[in-house]
Amino acid sequence: MIRVAIFEDNKHLRETYEILLSISDQTQCVGSFPDGRNAVAKLKNTACDVILMDIEMPNVNGIEATTAIKKEFPQIHILIQTAFFDDEYIFHALCAGASGYLLKSTKPEGIIDAILEVVSGGSPMTPSIARKVIDLFKSNVQIRQTSEYNLTNQEKKVLQLLVDGKSYKMIATELFVSIDTIKSHMRNIYAKLHVHSGTEAVALALREKIV
Amino acid sequence: MIRVAIFEDNKHLRETYEILLSISDQTQCVGSFPDGRNAVAKLKNTACDVILMDIEMPNVNGIEATTAIKKEFPQIHILIQTAFFDDEYIFHALCAGASGYLLKSTKPEGIIDAILEVVSGGSPMTPSIARKVIDLFKSNVQIRQTSEYNLTNQEKKVLQLLVDGKSYKMIATELFVSIDTIKSHMRNIYAKLHVHSGTEAVALALREKIV
């Protein structure tokens, strides 16, 4: 028997979910709340497994509630439900620790299916949501392979230390060479990266290379 | 009529897909190949919309083929199909530009559904795959919320421009203030971030904050 709690501000919808959960012989409703206030306290003694979480709620919204719940009960699976699928919502929901993302247009049996999926380790979501997740993923994966810039080993070391916030003098000390050597390396690094300052070099290095 | 091409080394499976595509009145098979060699050339005159791509293939595998095809025909939707769901596979498939990820256990009607989903802008995948995508996403997203450092709006702007590689002078020009004002902001930024140079500030900013 899967223990499910509901956070949903729409009374009608909330009751629909309650009935839905009670009809299925695999699920059981252990709580039903109109907003995210004191979510952690409300869940304290429910031993719940899955939460149906609306995003748009008054006072404390679904994202905030998800963050709080996941912090206290990381084992609980949270299924986000929303009428809209906005990039920002999805991004924040994922960061907050949501395990699935349903649209409110999902049919009743789809909700039960999703609950079963999520407890067996899946992340149910509509293909349209999945596309957005993939896009988010790709925008967050830096393109590592693109450019090597043909930096030599020593140049890479110098750049690394620069990224670590070291000054020329400190880098020279660390690499047992003179400060003028570091200057030389920096000149070469700037030429290879097509930049003209340390900050630019660091920004570029962090954005698309090593470190 | 959706034009679909198949890359699949298993002859039996390949033929099954061909039949499946011909049965549906919404799809049409425009090519069927046992490996990824010369994929781009093979697709040249097919005007295909969707590709069913196996990962495990001899000579040129599905990931490599996907990369090549996406480079030449970015508008083509590629549905990866594999018997295993390995993190590395999924990661590389997404990076290569795959739009969906099916397991070979998917039923015939599921494949047709997935093709329809993908042309309408979705990314069909099983919940178990979706979970892995989410995990990959989270492992690639730096924790943004942690630290705000209480930077003021103007300080954030200055920092942003610094990260963009601008000098004090350029930042001053861009924000229509004097260079001494920028220095002032920089002093405050350094104090708040507990750093002592632009490179350190940029490294910190890129690692765990805005930008």
Next chain:
DNA sequence: TATAAAATAGCGATTTTGGGTGATGCAGTC
């Protein structure tokens, strides 16, 4: 071994930066 690439180093000039100190105006708040 001849050659090229990389790493090392130095000098000099100029610009940029980091820090110190202080001051003004403006908005909000108690």
Next chain:
DNA sequence: GACTGCATCACCCAAAATCGCTATTTTATA
């Protein structure tokens, strides 16, 4: 009205960084 935070600006100074040019030693390698 006093107080505070923010943004603005100024002046000074020393340290750091940037850039140009040159040059030697080491290392890799064809």
